[in-house]
Amino acid sequence: MRQPRHPSRRAFAAIAASVIGVLMTSAIAAPAAAEGRIRIAEGYGLSFLPLHVLRQDKLIEKHGKALGLDITVDWVQLSGGAAMNDALLSGGIDVGSSGVAPLLTIWDRTRGSANVKAIASLNDMPLFLTTSNPKVKTLRDFTDADKIALPAAKVGVQARVLQMAAEKEFGPGKYDAIDKLTVSMPHPDATAALLSGGGGITGHISSAPFQYQQLDDPKIHKVISSYDVLGGPHSFNLIWSKQSFRDDNPKTYRAFLDALKEAMDLINRDHEAAADIYLAQNKGSLDKAYVLRLLNDPDIRFTVTPNRTEAFADFMHKVGAIKNKPASWRDYFFEDLHAGAGS
Numbered sequence: 001m002r003q004p005r006h007p008s009r010r011a012f013a014a015i016a017a018s019v020i021g022v023l024m025t026s027a028i029a030a031p032a033a034a035e036g037r038i039r040i041a042e043g044y045g046l047s048f049l050p051l052h053v054l055r056q057d058k059l060i061e062k063h064g065k066a067l068g069l070d071i072t073v074d075w076v077q078l079s080g081g082a083a084m085n086d087a088l089l090s091g092g093i094d095v096g097s098s099g100v101a102p103l104l105t106i107w108d109r110t111r112g113s114a115n116v117k118a119i120a121s122l123n124d125m126p127l128f129l130t131t132s133n134p135k136v137k138t139l140r141d142f143t144d145a146d147k148i149a150l151p152a153a154k155v156g157v158q159a160r161v162l163q164m165a166a167e168k169e170f171g172p173g174k175y176d177a178i179d180k181l182t183v184s185m186p187h188p189d190a191t192a193a194l195l196s197g198g199g200g201i202t203g204h205i206s207s208a209p210f211q212y213q214q215l216d217d218p219k220i221h222k223v224i225s226s227y228d229v230l231g232g233p234h235s236f237n238l239i240w241s242k243q244s245f246r247d248d249n250p251k252t253y254r255a256f257l258d259a260l261k262e263a264m265d266l267i268n269r270d271h272e273a274a275a276d277i278y279l280a281q282n283k284g285s286l287d288k289a290y291v292l293r294l295l296n297d298p299d300i301r302f303t304v305t306p307n308r309t310e311a312f313a314d315f316m317h318k319v320g321a322i323k324n325k326p327a328s329w330r331d332y333f334f335e336d337l338h339a340g341a342g343s
Helices: 009-029 046-057 059-066 081-089 100-109 157-170 187-196 210-215 226-230 243-248 250-269 271-281 288-295 309-318
Strands: 037-042 072-077 095-099 117-121 128-131 147-150 182-184 201-205 221-225 237-241
Touching (some): 037 046, 037 081, 037 250, 046 072, 046 250, 081 095, 095 100, 095 157, 117 250, 147 157, 210 221, 221 226, 237 243, 243 250, 250 271
Parallel strands (some): 147 201
Antiparallel strands (some): 095 237, 128 221
8 A cells, every 4th residue: 555645845845835835925914903003193182181291291202211111102183073083983093082982972973892981080171151242142143144163063062061050041842942053163273263253153152261261352251160060170181092092002002001190290280381381382372371370260170080070971871972972971981990989
């Protein structure tokens, strides 16, 4: 009986080369691990001061080195939560930051898939609806001749605050009574339009420093504050990412969170240094005394702890903006903060 032939050395080499080729092709096709790189998007205004501190003092890089990792940090500036969420889901960024409402929207839509959750809060801040129309004293006084600017009409945190205020003013179910008056516009552009009277903009719901700059003009007055609408101070901006980014990049994620906490400590400990950093990162007409005035305002607080975010979640579920009603804030935050207080 003829014995089975063993492959020749040449055949063996060919087989080995083929296997190696397959493995190399698979390696090239597989997505590379992103550990050591983070792409962060921020918006406009004082509410993003913690991120300015991260960038100015290279705190993420510092905490990465403490973990034995060199981290490359890329920054981009976007206006509004919708743009943040689009960039995150398309893979353009790793971390997005905006208001509570956009986070709840993307958390709801990605449950069981990308599983986007909040990493931390960035601040507690009031949002003012201001107007140049002297006839407007309450929401009822706006007419079809008015236009109210905000970063993301109908979906952003300013839009949700306006809807919550409208339901209080006009009655149950009438939360969208003045949605038709809103237009999407970045805060710097909306502030310029409101102050100049351009583009038909007669109202703007914004944040610091824009709302305070507007109120320094005698022809502008405040109609509502979000603190009155929600019954007290609340989180304004949060910062969030996909579950996969957290899982695949544990050191980068840890470095980011530790850096964020250090940035908060610096802001709360040293307003002078924080003001200098804000001005270095935001070239504009504000002077240091003005920024310090805002940082010394007791209504403005920088903290990683969520505050009254559940009020937004309850409202958005009630009006059908999110399908899933969270049991508590811990449902839409990663567990790093779960041991602390929050709401």
